[in-house]
Amino acid sequence: MGVFPRRRLAAVALVAATALLTTAGCGGDESAEGGPVTLTVDVFGQMGYQELYQEYMAAHPDVKIVERGTGGNLDEYSPKLTQWLAAGKGAGDVVAIEEGLLVEYKANPQNFVNLLDHGAAELKGNFLDWKWNQALTADGKQLIGLGTDVGGMAMCYRSDLFAKAGLPTQRDEVSKLWPTWQDYIATGEKFKAANTGAAFLDSATNIFNTIVLQTAGNAQGYHYYDTANNLVVDSNPAVRQAWDTTMDILDSGLSGKYGSWSEEWVSAFKQAKFATIACPAWMTGTIEGNAGPAAKGKWDIAQVPGNGGNWGGSFLAVPKQSKHQAEAIELAKFLTSAKGQIGAFKAKGPLPSNPQALDDPAVADSTNAYFSDAPVGKIFAAGAKSLKPVYMGPKNQAVRTEVENAVRTVDLGQRSPEQAWTDAVNNAKKAAAK
Amino acid sequence: MAVQLDALPPVTPAERSTARPPRRYRLSRLDEKYSPYLYIAPFFLLFGVFGAYPLAYTFWVSLHDWDLLAAEHPFVGGENYTRLLADPDFWHSVVNTLGIFVLSTVPQLLAALWLASLLNRRLRARTTWRMAVLVPNVTSTAAVAIVFGVLFGRQFGMINWLLDLVGVDAIDWKSNRFASWVAISAMVDWRWTGYNALIFLAAMQAVPRDLYESAAIDGASRARQFWKITVPLLKPTIIFAVIVSTIGGLQLFTEPRMFHSGTNPIRGGPLRESQTMTMYMFENAFAPHYNFGYGSAVAWLLFALIAIVAAINVVILRRLGGTDGPPRVRRPRKERAR
Numbered sequence A: 001m002g003v004f005p006r007r008r009l010a011a012v013a014l015v016a017a018t019a020l021l022t023t024a025g026c027g028g029d030e031s032a033e034g035g036p037v038t039l040t041v042d043v044f045g046q047m048g049y050q051e052l053y054q055e056y057m058a059a060h061p062d063v064k065i066v067e068r069g070t071g072g073n074l075d076e077y078s079p080k081l082t083q084w085l086a087a088g089k090g091a092g093d094v095v096a097i098e099e100g101l102l103v104e105y106k107a108n109p110q111n112f113v114n115l116l117d118h119g120a121a122e123l124k125g126n127f128l129d130w131k132w133n134q135a136l137t138a139d140g141k142q143l144i145g146l147g148t149d150v151g152g153m154a155m156c157y158r159s160d161l162f163a164k165a166g167l168p169t170q171r172d173e174v175s176k177l178w179p180t181w182q183d184y185i186a187t188g189e190k191f192k193a194a195n196t197g198a199a200f201l202d203s204a205t206n207i208f209n210t211i212v213l214q215t216a217g218n219a220q221g222y223h224y225y226d227t228a229n230n231l232v233v234d235s236n237p238a239v240r241q242a243w244d245t246t247m248d249i250l251d252s253g254l255s256g257k258y259g260s261w262s263e264e265w266v267s268a269f270k271q272a273k274f275a276t277i278a279c280p281a282w283m284t285g286t287i288e289g290n291a292g293p294a295a296k297g298k299w300d301i302a303q304v305p306g307n308g309g310n311w312g313g314s315f316l317a318v319p320k321q322s323k324h325q326a327e328a329i330e331l332a333k334f335l336t337s338a339k340g341q342i343g344a345f346k347a348k349g350p351l352p353s354n355p356q357a358l359d360d361p362a363v364a365d366s367t368n369a370y371f372s373d374a375p376v377g378k379i380f381a382a383g384a385k386s387l388k389p390v391y392m393g394p395k396n397q398a399v400r401t402e403v404e405n406a407v408r409t410v411d412l413g414q415r416s417p418e419q420a421w422t423d424a425v426n427n428a429k430k431a432a433a434k
Numbered sequence B: 001m002a003v004q005l006d007a008l009p010p011v012t013p014a015e016r017s018t019a020r021p022p023r024r025y026r027l028s029r030l031d032e033k034y035s036p037y038l039y040i041a042p043f044f045l046l047f048g049v050f051g052a053y054p055l056a057y058t059f060w061v062s063l064h065d066w067d068l069l070a071a072e073h074p075f076v077g078g079e080n081y082t083r084l085l086a087d088p089d090f091w092h093s094v095v096n097t098l099g100i101f102v103l104s105t106v107p108q109l110l111a112a113l114w115l116a117s118l119l120n121r122r123l124r125a126r127t128t129w130r131m132a133v134l135v136p137n138v139t140s141t142a143a144v145a146i147v148f149g150v151l152f153g154r155q156f157g158m159i160n161w162l163l164d165l166v167g168v169d170a171i172d173w174k175s176n177r178f179a180s181w182v183a184i185s186a187m188v189d190w191r192w193t194g195y196n197a198l199i200f201l202a203a204m205q206a207v208p209r210d211l212y213e214s215a216a217i218d219g220a221s222r223a224r225q226f227w228k229i230t231v232p233l234l235k236p237t238i239i240f241a242v243i244v245s246t247i248g249g250l251q252l253f254t255e256p257r258m259f260h261s262g263t264n265p266i267r268g269g270p271l272r273e274s275q276t277m278t279m280y281m282f283e284n285a286f287a288p289h290y291n292f293g294y295g296s297a298v299a300w301l302l303f304a305l306i307a308i309v310a311a312i313n314v315v316i317l318r319r320l321g322g323t324d325g326p327p328r329v330r331r332p333r334k335e336r337a338r
Helices: A001-024 A052-060 A073-086 A099-106 A121-125 A127-135 A161-165 A172-177 A182-191 A204-218 A238-251 A264-268 A283-291 A323-337 A338-348 A353-359 A376-384 A396-411 A416-432 B023-062 B079-085 B088-119 B126-132 B139-151 B158-165 B179-207 B210-219 B223-233 B235-250 B254-259 B277-285 B292-318
Strands: A039-040 A063-070 A095-098 A145-147 A153-158 A197-202 A276-278 A299-302 A314-317
Touching: A039 A323, A052 A063, A052 A323, A052 A338, A063 A197, A063 A323, A073 A095, A073 A099, A073 A338, A095 A099, A095 A323, A099 A314, A099 A396, A121 A353, A127 A145, A145 A323, A145 B023, A153 A161, A153 A283, A172 A182, A172 A299, A182 A197, A182 A238, A204 A238, A204 A276, A204 B126, A238 A396, A264 A283, A264 B139, A276 A283, A276 B126, A283 A299, A314 A323, A314 A353, A323 B235, A338 A353, A396 A416, B023 B292, B079 B292, B088 B126, B088 B139, B088 B223, B088 B235, B126 B179, B139 B158, B139 B254, B179 B235, B210 B223, B223 B235, B235 B292, B254 B277, B277 B292
Parallel strands: A039 A063, A039 A095, A197 A276
Antiparallel strands: A095 A314, A145 A314, A153 A276, A153 A299
16 A cells, blocks of 8 residues: 555544544534524423414414423433433423422522513412412522412212212212212222222322322421421321321222333223222323223212322423523413413313412313313312412432332232331431432 | 454564665655554544543542532542442342343353354255344334333233233232343343344354364264354354343343333332342432432442453353363364374
C-alpha cells in the first residue's frame, strides 16, 4: 500500500471519529422564535384531555399540543418523570403529578416553575382549600402545581354477578347491604356461598388502600407519616385498624388475588372473575378500559362501606426546564379551570377539585352510561366538598409500597397476617431511611 | 477459531539502516509509525466516552448521598458500600441472580453444543435449519417476556392449564422463588440457545475433517469423537460463550422485569422472589427510592461480581480441558511420520 492512500485513510478515520463525537454531543434545539409553539403534556392513567386540547388549539392557533403516555401506569410514569427532572431535559412542558408523589417533588421545588409568580394566587378560589394547600411548599412561598381531580370513593360492582348470586342488583339496595366493612364481608360470604365462579373482590391492595385512607381521613388526617413527618406506621391506630379490617376480608376468602394493574387483573376484568372493586372516581375510567365495551351496562356503582374517603388525585405542574413556560402555564390554567375539569370528568371520570365544577349541573347531574347510567355526579360529587384529605410524608411512595407488598403476601398465602405486619413495619422503616 | 492475542503481526517490516534517512522519507516514517494508532483510535475514543467515563462517573456518584432530584449531593465516602454489604435485600438479589444464571446458562450451553453438532451433520436444507435456530434471538426481549409472563400466569396461564390436564396442581410461578427462577431461565434459554449454537457451529466448521476421518477409521464412536475431538478443539469458543453468557446472565433485567406486571414490578414478586441485582439497582436508583448513590454502589458491586464469576469460569474451563496446548487427539498419520 502506498503512502498516499494510507494517509487518506487516516484522515477519514479521524474525521469519522470527530463526527461521531460531535453528533453525540449536541441535540437539536428548536428555536423558540416565530412559528407555532409545541407543548408536550405528560400524563398517566386516563386524564380525559383529548377534546380539551382540540378546543384549546382552536382558540390558540399558535399552539400545538402533544400528549405522551396516556393509559400508562403510575409506576412506569414516575421514574421517567424523575429522570427527566434530574437530567434537566426531556420532561414535557406540562406534567401530571399524583398526590402521593407530589410530596417528594415538593421537597425539591427548584425543579418547577413557581406558579405564584405567574398569577396563580388569584385562582385560589377555584380549588378546594386542601387541594390548593397540598401543592404549596412547606414555607408557603411556592406553588408547585394546580389541582386536577380528587379521588372520592365508591364501590363498583357487577350487577350481573350479583343477580347470579341472588343478591339485590339496584344500586340503592346494594348500598344498604354494606354500611360498614363488616357488612361488606357478610355480603361477600353470601356471594361466595352462591358459587358463581367469580371472586367477591379483585385483590387485597386496592381495598386496603381505600380503607387506610378512609380510616386515616376520618381520624387524625394522616396515615404513614404524622404532620411533623415522623414515620408512624406502627403507632398510628388508623393504619392498624385498616390492616385488621383488610385481614378480616382476606381471612373470609373473598379475594380473587388478581394483583392490581397486572395482566391477570386486566384478564379478570374481561372474564368477569370478580364482582366488586373499590373505586375512587378516577377508577371508573380504568374499569371501562379494562372490562371493555362488552361489559357495558353490567357494572354499577354503590356507596363505599365505611364513611367516604379520598384516594388519589393529581396536579399539573410546569417544569423549569420547559422552553415555553408562559404558554405551558396558560395551558395548565386552562386544563385545571372549572371548564377543563368538567370536560375531563365527562370524558374519563376524574372528579373535579374545583368547587364551581362540582356544583355545575354538568357534573352534579351527570350519569355514566357504562355503569348502567349510575348518577356519578351524585355519588362522587356530593361528598367531594366534605372530603377529608390524608397528609402524606416525604417518602410516602416508598413506604406505601412496602405496606402494600406486605398485604399482598397475606393475599397470596405467603405470610400470616402477624408476620406480614412485622414485615410491613420493618420494611417501611427501612424504606423511609433510604 | 483460536485467537492468539500475543501473536506477531503477519508481516514484520524489514530492518532499516541506522543512517539518517532523507527528509522526504521522514514524513512517511512518521506516518508508518503513528497512523496505526489513529486507525484504532475510534474504538478507544468511543469506549472512553461511552464505557470508561460512565464507569468512573458511577463510582463518583456511589461515594455520595445523591438524591436524584436534589440540588446538593453531599459526599459520604464508602458509606453506601458498607450499608449495601449489610443489606439482606441486596444479598437476596445476588442469590437470585446467581440462581437464575446457573439455571439458565448451564443447560443453555449444553443444549447449544448439542444443537450445533446436529446442525454440523449433513442435512437437507441445512441453511434453513441454521437460520431457524436464530429466530428466537431476533424477537424483542420485552415481547418474549410479556408472552412468557402470560404463559406462566397463575390463573389464566397456559402452563398451569397444561399441568392441570396431567393432574398437577397450579404453580404460582410469580410468587414462588424457585418456580420463578425456572420460568425466567426458560425465557433466557429460549432466546439464547440458538445464538450460542451458531457460534459453536462456526467453530466446529473449522475443525479439520481429517481428524474425524482418522478417528472413524480407528473405530471411535460419534459420541467419542464429539467429546475427544470437537469439545477440546472448541475450548476457546466455549470460553468465549461462557464469558458472554456470564456478562449477560448476571445483568439480567428485561426478562424478570417484564415477567412481573402490576404495581411495583421492579421488586420481582411480593417477597422479591425473582429480583435480580440490576432490578435492585433500579429500585434504589429510581422508583421508589430515588437514591442514585446507593444504586450506583449496587452497580459497582455487580461489576465486581461479573469479573469474579467470569474469572472462575475461565479457570474451571481451563482445568476441564487439561492443558492449554494442542488437544490430546491422535494426530493423523502423515503428520506423525515426520
